[in-house]
Amino acid sequence: MANKVENNYKVNPEKVRLETDQGIAESEERKWGLPLKDVYKHGLAFYKDKEGKALHLSYEDRLKLVAYTQQTSHGPLDVNSAPPLGVLDVIGRDRRAAWQALGQISQIQAMAGFIHTLDRLCPLFKPYLEAIQKDLEDKKQQELKKEEEERANLELQNRIMLEKQKQQSTKITEEQQVQRIKDALNAQTYEQFLQYAQLQYPGNFDQQAILIRQLQDKHYQQYIQQLAVDQRLANSNIKDAADDKENDNANDKEKEVKDEPVTVTDCNLNETGDVPSTDSKSMQTTEKTETNEYIEEPRVDENTDDEEGFLSVEAVRMWTRGDIVKFKSSAQEGGGRLTVGHGETITVRVPTHPRARCLCWEFATDNYDIGFGLYFEWSKSPTTEVTVHVAESDEEEEEEDEEEYPIPDGTFHEYTIHGTRVDPERGCRRERPAAGTARPLTSLVVPVYRRDCHTEVYAGSHTYPGEGVYLLKFDNTYSLWRSKTLYYKVYYTQ
16 A cells, blocks of 8 residues: 555655545535535535435435534534433434544535535436536626626726817817917907997997907908918819810910919909919908808800810809998999899990909999899900990890990990890899890809898809800899899909
8 A cells, every 4th residue: 555655656746635625625626617615505505405305315315414514514523512312312313323423534525525425316416516507607707798898888988088188188279279360360450440449439448349359259250261262262273273284285375374474454443453463362352351152053055065165164152241331332433333223134244354264253232132143155255345234124025125334444335145034033044045146155154043232242253164255144123113233343363
């Protein structure tokens, strides 16, 4: 026996002997997959629940299991300290005898003995324990899943908090930038606004401060909107330049035009002279005013075919601004004031200029709205001078009475565009020539709609689609009794 123990020791000197409590506990845990104490606890509960029902044991087996439980709970039996038994307590004597027969085994050994005996006597114990083990694993998995969800929620909350902090920081930075812009603008305009406020409310400092604050806020909004308009115009110019590079002849012509000073022409006045700027800003007033820009898509006359050589018409850029009183005064001084009678249509014919690339216009009225539309006539005009025509519509295309209005440069119309009876509220589709007459092809750029130009100045610009004549129509045919006073300006710009 000694040799056998010695040989085992040489094979694995670090192995814990099974006779020790630690070795027994580790062996049982490997076998059942649970700690020994947990297996004993579940085994004892199984025995108490199933004994007499699914479990039927002999008297000797029950004595042995009870002895193991007593040894586990109280240790080895001490006869001197044990309470005395009755004379007729036969079961008590048998139990003490079985307990005393276990001798000095430890609690670990008693628990292992109870489990082995129960497993040997009841085949249902092992599946029962496996079910408990699986249930514990499921609970553990659920706990792990719950911990992962809580960790994910915590990470999400932290991410949301960081994003909110970042947005708050960005908002603070934007607010600081806005405040710096406002401070710079206020520093430039404070004296001007102060003088204006003193004229409006002399001696009333509170009202002056309120008015100055309102003017400063409005000036900031106008500045931001003007930047947006300038950016759109710059992008449009870049796109036009890229298109021009595709044609060599257009490239050469562009270089020749850029070598010469550009003449900006106010069609209400005479030529203003040579200016070095070519940035399409001559259509804007010297003061930055509040603008609301929008784009109206053109519609081409169905008679215009690609085989005729006509190019497509680009969209129109249109906006409004609020300095209507100053605009009316400036337009009237330049001769841009007309009266559109009730039931009449005024057509302003503006030929394209050979040294310009864009047409710009502004208009306003007194007290009431008016219809406005824009057409492009694909015809070569022998002159670049602007003419104004008045036409009155009658029933069944009767011949109209026409009037000619000279403009300040002394020119008169050479070609009359007749009015129509189309309601400006529904818009106008296209120009229809009179029967039996050869009329140039016309593209609809902006449909005729009623514009609230009595409340703000309407302005717009359009890039030349080619050589021809622009027709600016101011339609008052829907008004049966009321005439309209029109103020307008027309510009050429590159």
